[in-house]
Amino acid sequence: MNDLAITALLLVSLFLILGSGVWIGLALSGVAWIGMQVFSSRPAGDAMAVTIWGTASSWTLTALPLFIWMGEILFRTRVSQDMFRGLAPWMQSLPGRLLHTNVAGCTLFAAVSGSSAATCATIGKMSLPELARRGYPETMALGSLAGAGTLGLLIPPSIIMIVYGVSADVSISRLFIAGVIPGVVLALIFSGYIALWSWRHPGLVPPADAPMPWRERWAASRGLVPVMLLIAGVLGSIYSGIATATEAASLGVVGSLLISAAQGSLNWPTFRDSLLGGTRLYCMIALILAGAAFLTLSMGYIGLPRHLAEWIGGMQLSPLALLAALTLFYIVLGCFLDGISMVVLTMGVVLPTIQKAGIDLLWFGIFIVIVVEMAQVTPPVGFNLFVLQGMTGRGIGYIARATFPFFLLMVLMLVLLYLFPQMVSFLPTQMRG
Template structure:
């Protein structure tokens, strides 16, 4: 009963402070300070200073601003136009034709971005006008783009994976490798849905562009060479063991600057805009992580995570029931919080329960990325929905409705990785890091 009262007071404090418009990072620190001051003997000010400094000075976290900066640089290049030019000839013979450029384009850009919103915005800027001009229906174009944009979180490098790795003390390099096959699985599910939709509605699929020979297709695909080389440099350096995630992020930044300069889109204005955009985004993330670290410490001193883990253990839930419960919990949480806040708010409380249930923290990290992806397309705080609303002018309920099939496919993917965990664990177990 005492734990329930303390939890109720802290949750009430959290929503009151958030509702007053205070930044999330400062809100987390405030709630942590209240909990430590009222319910523990540890001086709150001293604990806050030590914890926030330790969180902010973490070397592991250095990869985060570098990957964010890399995505910002690429966002300002001609990459999107070149990608469509290179991909389109190969999609013409598939059921659904150029609709697959949404999925394949997002999968490719995800491998050099790490951000769902950046992936959705960049590929949307490429495909939306082209597909509209050719007469593809808005429903399927917007729905598949919203869903495929979430691949930015799952296909490495991923900002959420870095945040989870830091919060749960799991190897970021192994998380990156573990995300490859689930990312491919989800992309295949999305493309499979497009193919089935096209076979059921053949009259809604515009005719193919003029046919091209194999050599002509190869010539058009030259536009993909720079981004493929960048992906190979970033991910290859991690998977081969040559570089850590942080060092690979630095390689990515240098590579993206070179790519931008080669395309003629690197000037002082784009360099400054990319640097300031990355700085603003990282400062927001760093503040949230620092506040969450202090909140985790405060909860530990109060004993809430241990008591929660003991309570859940007493319910006698099977692993499957626990995973289903957590999926529903995260989906509901995703209606009100962004993905990073969800991860840092909950990991300190949930991880003891997950480990006690015998769930592999590496597998659980990919599960968390999946449910955070779902949150990207659930109203009212689905970031991908906001991005598409700004790009298309459509209302949020409409975008959420046409994205629903993608949400269902994500639930199916979670069930697949649960019943076939090797999809997640096979690559990390068989690659030397």
Template sequence: MDIFIAAALIVLLLVVLGSGLWIGLSLLGVALVAMELFTHRPVGDSMALTVWGSTSSWTLTALPLFLWMGEILFRTKLSEDMFKGLAPWLNRLPGRLLHANVIGCTIFAAVSGSSAATCATIGKITLPELKRRGYPDDIAIGTLAGAGTLGLLIPPSIIMIVYGVAANVSIAKLFIAGVVPGILLAVLFMGYIVVWALLNKHKVPAADADMSFAQKVYASRHLIPVVSLIGLVLGSIYSGVATATEAAALGVGGSLILAAIERSLNWRVFKEGLVAACRVYCMIGLILAGAAFLTLAMGFIGLPRHLAEFIGGLNLSPFALIVLLMVFFIVLGCFLDGISMVVLTMAVLLPTVQKAGIDLIWFGIFIVLVVEMAQITPPVGFNLFVLQGLTKRDLTWIARTALPLFMVMVAAVMLVYFVPGLVVWLPSHM
């Protein structure tokens, strides 16, 4: 019965999304149908409480602030200067400035802890500049979709905190365990860009004129403003001076000051950046509200718990269990956000995982990796929604551009399974 309910809801969601209705409203509508038909809970009260709770979190305040910071960088000379500083060092690397997506997301992931914030902020900076320089839209958007997921893996990570509490393991060790896999995944993404560029040389714009080492160092002066801004945000978080939300506010203030110093800030730029950040955040906020209500509906129906119990009763080998759980979480990602997947399934799955002899720190990083994969798979791939809002492209087109990065992430999961030391060595020596 559960399988038929799940299939019916997936079909309904695809139909509603395909009709062109706003994504957030589509998620709310499917959740409303699920609650009305398959539960006895009062729908009105549940919806009101869930929507309010999902959009009124203080932690969530960091997201619009980071978006505003990205808008300021995008609308002033700072983003162009960042590319001027990076270009000489990336000239000889196949793919050239496409690597700015991965490098930018890797650095920003250490600031935000959010996949949506990473994808939206870096996308605002890199996509217009890459388009202006002649890079194809599909590879630029696809690599950003994949690299944006690094916001979940590279600490600090909200989902690691949720898993640490649910599994009763050290959050500090989880953070440390995410460092090597995060860097590994970034390197794999850059490796994919290199391979793509070698196979599609005619699609990569011509390199800038060669420079001597001294000239490259001199050109790097353009990176000083952005690197200083990142240092301010990161330093304030890791020194304990500011929370992530307060650091985001520092980032906005710092970006405004830098833009004023560079004389590229005026009232029109200030107003347009603020309005654009509000517009993108409202889009993301509505999606968050819809996803939260759909999560509640799925929880009341009991689908995640029943599926997790089914997997637990199969008595599989560790490798078969990991493969099945990877598929399970990707399918579950069709309905739920990452945090909800962890909250709703860990209590049932952890005994099975421990019985199979799987290290819980390693399993936490595995969970983050597969939740990242769910971020770029339709119909409810959160990074896909964010990029659709930024680019106005069709959701299925964006999903196709992200598919190669999804396969890279599958390879990363297999790599950390067969070489578990990539995850557990660093926390075991701290």
């Protein structure tokens, strides 16, 4: 049986298993077992046991549940309220006024979260009611929040970066630091669009509040201090070389618990809920990672990644054409799968192709994160769209249309990333340790 027939058989098996309602991690393991049992001489059961144990016991993965737990703790605090009150006085003089609080708030919370959906939900639960009360257009409020919420994946710490780092054997600390400049640039692009939109539609922007004295502005900004200190502790410890990603994650958990305790929101129910929420999410991700690792091993024995890389290499595609094709591929894939599943399902095949094309894996990690960000706002499986649908009751189509301009801005960010790869490489080259 040739490679095309084997690939078709495995794809049909995958979609049949997924369509039956089986969890993604188990579906990946099932397809891997079929591939290895039918097309390889190695015993599938032994390979599955060794691979899943090796993936589950990876020390690199220990940072993942800690960062997830940190985000779950902060989600149950008053951080979003404090951030809105602290940011609002400084946004009144900008074109677009308080619409910028969505972007600035998501940028700050992304630096202590790691999850796009959590960032969107945390900032949205405070900003959306306030923006609606003040008369801001709902489409811009929803679009800017859905778009800026994706920064939770790009600005470190990022769950998807940890998943990619494990899958591609790339330093997670270097990935974290590499995402800082692109994340800030994307946030500035979002704010620039809001300013341009408000300049073109001045009648849709409510008037500014009464001017606030500088002393009151600084007093209102005190609520930002705990989050800023947590960001400095987590990212500063990684950048300076004092801590690894796992150690920084531990520091982040302790810091988030201290913030929660200082705000009076730390009690047994919130502690238990945050721990259970983090455990459930990590177990889901770990199962997907284990299934993907077994699938990668299975495809390696069959030889599909090598043959696919050779086939694509024979097409003589330029790096730009290859990246454009991968962008379209991931956008389409994002219509049906979540970001983590997209990464772990495809890395075994895509990485050999990327390496053959001479593309830096650190740069490609940031590229893939931005593409996954785009998938967060594409229906029907756009997690940020689901979050906003639950918060507002609006339909997925309505929210997707409101978010479309920010989707195009992420496409622009991909172009800038290709033209200026130094955005990714600069900070990692300055790292100590």
